[in-house]
Amino acid sequence: MAKSxxxxxxRTKRVISIRGLHKSFGTNHVLRGIDLDIFQGxxxxxxxxxxxxxxxxxxxxxxxxxxxxxxxxxLGNDVERISYRELxxxxxxxxxxxxxxxxxxxxxxxxxxxxxxxxxxxxxSTQQVRQAVEKALDAVGLxxxxxxxxGELSGGQRKRIGIARTLIMQPAIMLYDExxxxxxxxxxxxxxxxxxxxQERFNTSSIIIxxxxxxxxxxxxxxxxxxxxxxxxxxxxxxxxxSGDERIKSFYDYxxxx
Amino acid sequence: MDDAxxxxxxxxxxxxxxxxxxxxxxxxxxxxxxxxxxxxxNLFLPPYEFKEVVHQCYMVGVKSLPLITLTGFITGIVFTxxxxxxxxxxxxxxxxxxxxxxxxxxxxAPLVTGLITAGKVGSNIGAELGSMKVTEQIDAMEVxxxxxxxxxxxxxxxxxxxxxxxxxxxxxLVALLGAFVNVHANEQTSFILFIENGFQSxxxxxxxxxVLKSVVFGFTIGIVSCYQGYTTTQGTQGVGRxxxxxxxxxxxxxxIEEIIIVQVVNWFRxx
Numbered sequence: 037m038a039k040s041x042x043x044x045x046x047r048t049k050r051v052i053s054i055r056g057l058h059k060s061f062g063t064n065h066v067l068r069g070i071d072l073d074i075f076q077g078x079x080x081x082x083x084x085x086x087x088x089x090x091x092x093x094x095x096x097x098x099x100x101x102x103x104x105x106x107x108x109x110x111l112g113n114d115v116e117r118i119s120y121r122e123l124x125x126x127x128x129x130x131x132x133x134x135x136x137x138x139x140x141x142x143x144x145x146x147x148x149x150x151x152x153x154x155x156x157x158x159x160x161s162t163q164q165v166r167q168a169v170e171k172a173l174d175a176v177g178l179x180x181x182x183x184x185x186x187g188e189l190s191g192g193q194r195k196r197i198g199i200a201r202t203l204i205m206q207p208a209i210m211l212y213d214e215x216x217x218x219x220x221x222x223x224x225x226x227x228x229x230x231x232x233x234x235q236e237r238f239n240t241s242s243i244i245i246x247x248x249x250x251x252x253x254x255x256x257x258x259x260x261x262x263x264x265x266x267x268x269x270x271x272x273x274x275x276x277x278x279s280g281d282e283r284i285k286s287f288y289d290y291x292x293x294x
Numbered sequence: 295m296d297d298a299x300x301x302x303x304x305x306x307x308x309x310x311x312x313x314x315x316x317x318x319x320x321x322x323x324x325x326x327x328x329x330x331x332x333x334x335x336n337l338f339l340p341p342y343e344f345k346e347v348v349h350q351c352y353m354v355g356v357k358s359l360p361l362i363t364l365t366g367f368i369t370g371i372v373f374t375x376x377x378x379x380x381x382x383x384x385x386x387x388x389x390x391x392x393x394x395x396x397x398x399x400x401x402x403a404p405l406v407t408g409l410i411t412a413g414k415v416g417s418n419i420g421a422e423l424g425s426m427k428v429t430e431q432i433d434a435m436e437v438x439x440x441x442x443x444x445x446x447x448x449x450x451x452x453x454x455x456x457x458x459x460x461x462x463x464x465x466x467l468v469a470l471l472g473a474f475v476n477v478h479a480n481e482q483t484s485f486i487l488f489i490e491n492g493f494q495s496x497x498x499x500x501x502x503x504x505v506l507k508s509v510v511f512g513f514t515i516g517i518v519s520c521y522q523g524y525t526t527t528q529g530t531q532g533v534g535r536x537x538x539x540x541x542x543x544x545x546x547x548x549x550i551e552e553i554i555i556v557q558v559v560n561w562f563r564x565x
Contacts, residue, residue, distance in 0.1 A: 095433075124439040124441075127436075127439045132433075138434035139431075141431070151438065152438035155438070155440050156439050201434075
């Protein structure tokens with residue numbers, strides 16, 4: 037199902053701007069000169085095979101990895117040049133949904149959601165924290181899991197709670213790392229709908245890392261295909277997959293045949 | 295990632311100075327040194343995680359009490375039982391309380407507490423942090439604007455450093471109680487007399503050296519297990535290795551530290 041465009045993308049306002057990004061791990065040159073702009077309110081899907089550096093890209097944006105060269109500007113901050121304190125402040129405006137959900141095993145769902153709030157919004161009363169947690173859980177449709185442990189949740193529920201935990205800080209940017217990996221088609225569709233809902237309700241800009249073309253088609257305003265450490269094609273889903281590039285075509289054929 | 299120690303651990307030399315294994319060993323030692331330096335840098339920088347330190351003290355201290363009680367009591371009984379025949383040969387069983395008190399306070403309590411805590415707490419910390427590392431929970435903490443090193447490592451190292459001396463004192467008391475049970479069963483000695491006899495041979499240096507040893511052992515257990523867990527790689531296999539290495543390395547270092555501290559204290563005792 038293709039994405040319905042009911043939200044507004046402000047093409048005059050760049051929230052993420054990446055230029056000439058390079059990153060290597062030992063002799064493995066993963067990113068080889070990445071240029072990318074993300075605009076206000078835009079969902080950009082980064083497509084590519086496993087091991088092409090998709091996750092590395094968003095980890096660099098969140099300041100979890102340092103690039104070898106190039107610049108990464110997020111919400112007007114040069115991630116490489118700002119201090120650790122400034123980076124912490126910036127991270128409050130970035131929501132990161134991990135591939136493994138990364139819920140804290142030693143905490144209940146409530147405590148998982150409270151954690152970023154209690155540490156970063158100390159002015160909030162207990163009542164306000166409780167309300168924020170309930171609101172975030174309601175946004176992902178999992179209010180009933182509030183007192184459960186992460187180990188008691190299904191894969192799809194864990195993904196949703198992971199997204200709720202990022203939404204609680206009301207981020208301007210969402211970074212989704214393989215949001216539908218390991219999920220059945222129905223749950224994947226629910227996650228795709230949730231990504232679109234988050235974009236519309238909270239007016240976020242997002243980067244969605246995936247190799248799931250259904251996810252790419254239903255969530256992306258723009259698709260960027262990453263091959264051999266470079267973006268080989270950017271545009272709408274239809275533009276990208278009707279381009280005639282054999283490498284992209286084979287990716288499409290393989291994804292839909294399997 | 296801003297984790298310098300992690301990077302150093304992953305960084306493998308391309309050309310070997312001596313051999314692959316030896317080079318890797320020295321890289322690991324260097325990375326561990328960096329990790330310790332990072333601990334001390336973070337220790338004095340705000341924000342201070344008091345609440346989490348208290349929580350970790352509870353996890354390390356209170357949760358270890360049953361095991362420490364059991365091992366302490368058994369140590370006291372067994373040591374007294376084993377020492378009795380030797381002293382009986384010389385008709386010196388009246389020295390038993392002194393002998394037991396010296397052995398427990400100077401050597402057994404710190405060493406046994408250190409080893410028990412290394413086994414129980416060290417493996418726990420290694421596995422917990424390792425698991426958090428491979429399931430990206432540490433990264434998740436970092437992107438939610440919480441310094442994971444401060445929250446996970448500094449708090450645990452403070453907790454082990456503070457709680458191991460307290461556990462050692464507790465174990466010494468329980469072991470002395472165990473020793474008393476054995477002495478009382480044979481000689482009908484009162485507890486007051488047993489303690490008086492026992493502590494006649496104990497001086498401030500004995501107690502101080504035991505507390506000092508325990509502080510060093512506690513720090514070692516905390517920093518070694520946190521390092522192993524925090525720098526875990528290679529998935530679930532790595533978690534198992536982190537837990538295992540935490541215990542083995544901490545125990546090994548505890549024995550080395552025991553030798554060094556005993557030498558230093560004996561030097562003070564002579565001079």
